[in-house]
Amino acid sequence: MRVAIPEPESDLSQDEESILVEVDDEWKEVRLHDYAELYATPGLYERVVYDALRCQSPTVVAELLDAELARADDAAEDLRVLDLGAGNGCAAEALSEIGVNEFVGVDICREAAFAAGRDRAGLYSHYVVGDVTDLQDSDADKLRARDFNCMVCVAALGFSDIPPAVFLEAYDYVQDGGWVAFTIKSDFLVAGDGSGFSGLVRTMIGTGALExxxxxxxxxxxxxxxSALPYVALVGRKRSSHSLD
Ligand SMILES: C[S@@+](CC[C@H](N)C(=O)[O-])C[C@H]1O[C@@H](n2cnc3c(N)ncnc32)[C@H](O)[C@@H]1O
Structure with a gap:
């Protein structure tokens, strides 16, 4: 699949970027945050985000979690992972390479769930499409019944993607002591940023809710x-739930 990067425009924010893709002999422009469009063509997300733009987030999270599990003498095989903003399964696939084998995906985008089943059949034992702050009781019950001891959220926080309230609601599904691993744009951790995450993450760590x-x-x-997009990967353990107020 051929892709081309448009002539650089000044001051495009990360969620305004787009790339040119040749599909069925036609070139079209796809916005990088138009996930439904990216997931619709098999292999397109990987070709653009991983090959052309060299995304490393899933690998970095898998390596860090692997090292922390070893330090704690915990086995990757024992993890039951809630994958928030799961997409078509790239992060879960990286974790499966360190031995994790139980994943439930959550994503607001229906096309993501379809693409995960199409591109990585069998990786997720269950996949919920929706906003975790507003789930049907049956979906919420299914998540609760999994008794997650790990949550990951890779490359999905901030912008018009996952807001703090959704992150915290998913966090609530993880048992105390469970592992939490996520990546976030460095700017979103700078005091006073507009995403809400800098205050949230700082408070969660400061109060001990997240170790x-x-x-x-x-x-x-x-x-x-x-140019390089600086992010931070964090791995910790949930010690207690946390609320926004
Ligand atoms: C950049 S993709 C990352 C996908 C995957 N984690 C990976 O590493 O390849 C961000 C994902 O977050 C999802 N997302 C955005 N807002 C969301 C929300 N409020 N709740 C759940 N998922 C959301 C998008 O649909 C998209 O699949």
Whole structure:
């Protein structure tokens, strides 16, 4: 599949970026945050985000979690993972390579669930489509019954993606002591940022609701103008639930 990066435009924010893709002999422009469009064509998300733009978030999270599990003498095989903003399963696939084998996906985008089943059949034992703050009782009951001891959220926080309330609601489904691993744009952790995550993460760590084990700065991917996008990966253990107020 051929992709091309448009002539760099100045000051495009990360959620305004787009890429040109040749599908069935036609070139079309696809916005990188138009997930429904990206997931609709098999292989397109991987080709654009991982090959062309060199995304590293799933690998970084898998490596950090693997090291922390080893340090705690916990087995990856024992994890029951809630994958928030699961997409078509790239993060879960990276975790499966360190031995994790039980995943439930949650994503607001119906096309993501379809693509996960199509591209990574059998990876998720269950996949919920919807907003976790507004689930049907039957979906909420299914999530609760899984008794998750791990939650991951890779490359899905902030922008018009996952807001703090959704992150916290998913966090609530994880048992105390469970592992929590996520990546977030570095700017969203700077005091006073508008995403709401800098205050939230700081408070969760400060109050002890989240026991931070490791934090690593890394390049999530390159942007369409070739510059590096700085992110932070955090791995910790849930010690208690947390609410926004
Ligand atoms: C950049 S993709 C990351 C997908 C996957 N975690 C990965 O690493 O490849 C972000 C995902 O977050 C999902 N998302 C955005 N807002 C969401 C919300 N409020 N609740 C759940 N998922 C959401 C999008 O649909 C998309 O699949």
């Amino acid at each position: 931070l084990k490791v934090e690593k700065k890394f390049t999530h991917r390159i942007s369409t103008d070739g």
